[in-house]
Amino acid sequence: MNPYLTEAQRGILENVHIGIAGAGGLGSNCAAHLVRSGIRRFVIADFDTVCESNLNRQFYFADQLGRLKTEALRENLLRINPELDLVLFSDRITAENAPELFAECDMVAECFDNGEAKAMLIEALLPSGKPLICASGLAGFGHSNSLKVRRIGRNCFMAGDLETSVSPTSPPISPRVGIVAAMEANTILALLLGGEI
Amino acid sequence: MTISFNSEKMPLPEKTSLANFLAEHSIRRENVILEYNSEVIPRSRDISGLLLSDGDEINVFKVVAGG
Numbered sequence: 001m002n003p004y005l006t007e008a009q010r011g012i013l014e015n016v017h018i019g020i021a022g023a024g025g026l027g028s029n030c031a032a033h034l035v036r037s038g039i040r041r042f043v044i045a046d047f048d049t050v051c052e053s054n055l056n057r058q059f060y061f062a063d064q065l066g067r068l069k070t071e072a073l074r075e076n077l078l079r080i081n082p083e084l085d086l087v088l089f090s091d092r093i094t095a096e097n098a099p100e101l102f103a104e105c106d107m108v109a110e111c112f113d114n115g116e117a118k119a120m121l122i123e124a125l126l127p128s129g130k131p132l133i134c135a136s137g138l139a140g141f142g143h144s145n146s147l148k149v150r151r152i153g154r155n156c157f158m159a160g161d162l163e164t165s166v167s168p169t170s171p172p173i174s175p176r177v178g179i180v181a182a183m184e185a186n187t188i189l190a191l192l193l194g195g196e197i
Numbered sequence: 198m199t200i201s202f203n204s205e206k207m208p209l210p211e212k213t214s215l216a217n218f219l220a221e222h223s224i225r226r227e228n229v230i231l232e233y234n235s236e237v238i239p240r241s242r243d244i245s246g247l248l249l250s251d252g253d254e255i256n257v258f259k260v261v262a263g264g
Contacts, residue, residue: 026264113264119240122230122260126237139263152256153232165261172263 002038012192013038019101019108020044021093021121023069025177026135026184027111028059031073033185035080042077043105045089046070057174093117095124102128107191109184110134113172115165122156129155133187137161138180139170147179149187149197157197159183198251203258215247215255224257232256 002010018039020027023046031042046069050060064072070088077084089101098121102108108125110132112118118134125132137160138147146161159180166172190197199208202222209218215233219226231238234254238244249255 022264024264111264113262115260115262118260118262119230123237123239134260135264136258136260137263139261150258152230152258153237154235156230156232156237158258160261160263162259163261164263166263177264 002036005038009193010038013189014040016107016192017041017043017105018188019105020111021098021102021108022046022111022113022117023073024048024054024111024113025057025172025174026113026138026181027109028069028073028076029057029178029181030109030111030185031077032059032080033182034188035077035084037185037189039188040081040083041085043087043089043102044070044073045091045093045101046073047090047092057172057177093121095120098124099128102130105130107131107133107188109188111181111184113166126153126156131155131157131188131191133157133159133184133191135159135180135184137164138176139164139166139172141173141176144176144179147176147183149183151197157187157191159187198249200249200252201254203256209249213249215244215249218249218255219257222257229257229259 020031048069050064050067050072060072068090070090074086110121149159151157187197199206226240
């Protein structure tokens with residue numbers, strides 16, 4: 001799929017299994033980056049459907065309104081690479097079901113929008129020891145240089161500015177959400193292929 | 198004693214508790230993920246009796262909404 005990587009690098013990416021927890025602005029865009037990079041196997045989890053307010057930043061299209069995000073995302077990712085191996089989960093992720101849901105995954109990208117749900121997932125999955133790539137602080141626009149990826153403890157990686165919460169004056173908008181989604185994908189590639197995060 | 202807080206070394210009086218340390222830094226556990234010596238401490242766990250020791254590592258990070 002990715003002609004710019006070595007055979008060894010392609011082999012690593014083809015065999016890895018990535019969890020995408022939440023298929024909104026972060027998850028849909030992060031997954032698209034990873035598919036374009038050559039990753040084929042995913043567990044994608046989201047209970048929600050595509051609505052009009054999602055189209056300002058999420059990897060969906062106007063003719064997909066009302067569809068389950070998991071199914072719409074599968075359709076869009078398969079248009080990039082028809083050879084994907086996707087497991088969809090279209091129910092709510094909880095602290096109880098998360099470890100089993102992502103048991104087969106080598107790494108999980110935390111891609112929720114709700115702050116409490118993010119904290120729940122981090123607490124539920126960190127004890128597994130597998131890398132958890134998270135996002136916190138990505139609302140608004142500008143301030144590109146405040147966005148960073150930090151390693152926290154053994155197996156948590158956090159992309160964002162850790163400050164800017166979504167609010168009426170600081171909405172989620174495509175570029176900044178997209179940058180952080182790309183940072184999550186980029187961190188996953190660095191963890192898999194080696195080099196600095 | 199010296200502990201590490203978000204990767205910065207910090208001197209502390211002996212017998213400082215983790216709960217007091219968080220309170221002194223105005224850190225409320227409901228807003229953060231708390232990691233103590235490479236272990237995530239769930240918010241449900243009572244940490245009132247936990248005394249810090251030399252070399253302990255505390256990492257705290259904010260989780261804010263958006264995605």
